[in-house]
Amino acid sequence: MSRPAGREAYFDNAKFVIGCLVVIGHAFTWVDLGPWFTAFEAMGSSFRMPVFAFLVGYFSQGFLRSTGRARRLIAKIALAYLVFDLLYQILDAVLGLRPFEFSPLAPYTHLWFLTAMFLWRGSAPLWWQMRHPFPVAVFVSLVAGLSELGIFTKILSMLPFFVLGLMVKREHFDVLRRPAVRLAAVGILLVEFALIFLVLPEFMDGRDFFRALWNRSYEYAGWVAPVGTGLRFFAIFGTMVVGAAVLALIPTGAGLISRLGSRSLYMYVLHYAVIRIVLANGWFELVPGGALGAALTCVLCVALGVVLCSRPTQIVFKPILEPPTDWLFKRRPKRARPGVPAPSDGRSTPVPQATPVPQARIAQR
Template identity: 35%
Template sequence: MSVATPVRTDPPGETGRDPFFDNAKFLAIALVVSGHLIEDLRDVAVAHAAYFYVYVFHMPLFIVLSGYLSRNFTFSSGKARKLISTLAVPYVLFELAYSLPRLVMYGKLEISLLDPYYLTWFLMSLFLWRLSTPVWQQLRWPLAVAVGLSLLSGTSSLPDELSMNRTLALLPFYVLGLMLRPEHFALLRRRGMRIAGAAVLAAGAAAALVLHTEVRTEWIRWRHANEAIGVDDLTGSLVRLGLLAAGALLVAAFLAVTPSGRTWYSGLGAATMYAYLLHGFVVKAAERYYGDWAATVPGVAAVALCGAGLAALLCTPPVRRAARWAVEPRMSWAFTRLRRPA
């Protein structure tokens, strides 16, 4: 999801980008969009199982990649300006934009820039994670500290402002991304790891079919404290630790089976933020018009496929040109001139 320039792990293509990361981001955003579209169809068992399965690792995948691509973040003028123009400003614009459908559909107009609504939580959390990057790079055991903070966040009812529950709960995935190196991704590309990754993904899907009715949906959304979900802190911490481990394992498996060469969707993977921020409007509208046909296994499959198609469409150049003013606004007019070192 990150807009930073990826660190190459093999010779780049004509564009200078490693297609592996773009492939992974596009496949991940296809899962995100499809997952959101079938969310309202969870009365169908297969839809509920698929929703549960995808939510265990689809945002952790984006967060790991964002952490990896943020390893060179500093508080220099250029980096700070990019942080403002690619996260802070789009956050404000889309927080305001998503308040309009809520007004039309539910008769509620609530605007709070500190309390992210719907999809915008990711921009807020990524902004805070990226700001914290230099801190994690100074610690001896950053991942252990991040996991500790994640587990502790479940023991308290944190305020909704700044999306604190999700920001702290999902923090280990960002820190994990910061710790990864090109050789780790090279390891995942080995044939044996690809076979193992496919087996892990298949086993995860089978487990989701068995367990999806036994695990409360709120666990995979990371929005509430243990008490709000109805368990004590010891049980809650064990569940959270298990989900962190499961998410990391599925992320590794997903990356292992991701194509490393250029594909027809590699170019689309460079624009996943467009699909992420724009698809919510389609999802909110589509949910109001699902017919009985959608609440069937073929209907769920059709809706999921439409989600993948929608993700591709929203990453295409025409959409990017039309929405660039909001997703990647040009903010040079708002900044002072960069001073070159003498």
């Protein structure tokens, strides 16, 4: 199976790896992990969604040069969000997990990221025209934590990573491939794991820390405004370093992972349905506690990611996950080539031709 033309394997590899970490993180919520895998999950919580936001920003650069492509993609995101938000609410009601309550302004659990993509990409031209977009985005992120804004707290807190993705160039990724940088990346991730495993538990659960850091207001997390602002400020730049380390270790070659990664959106949107079904049937209780159960969960989540990123899954769910949107927009008339009259629909008023100026009169001027 060949990869879609024009795609680069490295970025598809990154999307598949980060997507699998998201699936693992959501499954770990219901599993007794033990201390080592608890630290591993907290570490994943620190960077996986910021890295996703960064990649969304990077790929949004192309939409700045194609208004038609941008509006159609944004419309697809909006339609897919509305459809799946409704379907997940129905699924939860059928499974008896919670009563049906459809509210488009309160996204279902993981679907907040579709809302974020819609808003981030819609605002991309504004950030592109600013003189200093990244400092402004950091300021917005810090201010967003001062009050509880619901889903917008999470969207605005990760705004700097999207804007950073808008600003980077392709050659910046080439730096990450250098052997010295990759060696340093291993050291950075080991240091972060050690800090989360040894130091962070003295203050609070690592997973709760990063969820509160990106998802909620400072007051909700129990931090006064100066402390919360300082923590988020340093977390933004620390996450940039950790995210770069993760991206430095992503394989660059084309293969099965890159083919699957080209359909990573299917994994992200659909995996939570499987988790809800497993939860409703009590199957998480069958997973043994500790490292063995956590490792088994990782393997099953990666296998689930492979299935959801497969071509058959795309064929089945493409009509609702990537719905056609041409019917929403007016067709733009094609520009006529020089010397070729534009096609007429029979209703346009002919434009009178300018009277040619005699050459003698031009000479007199």
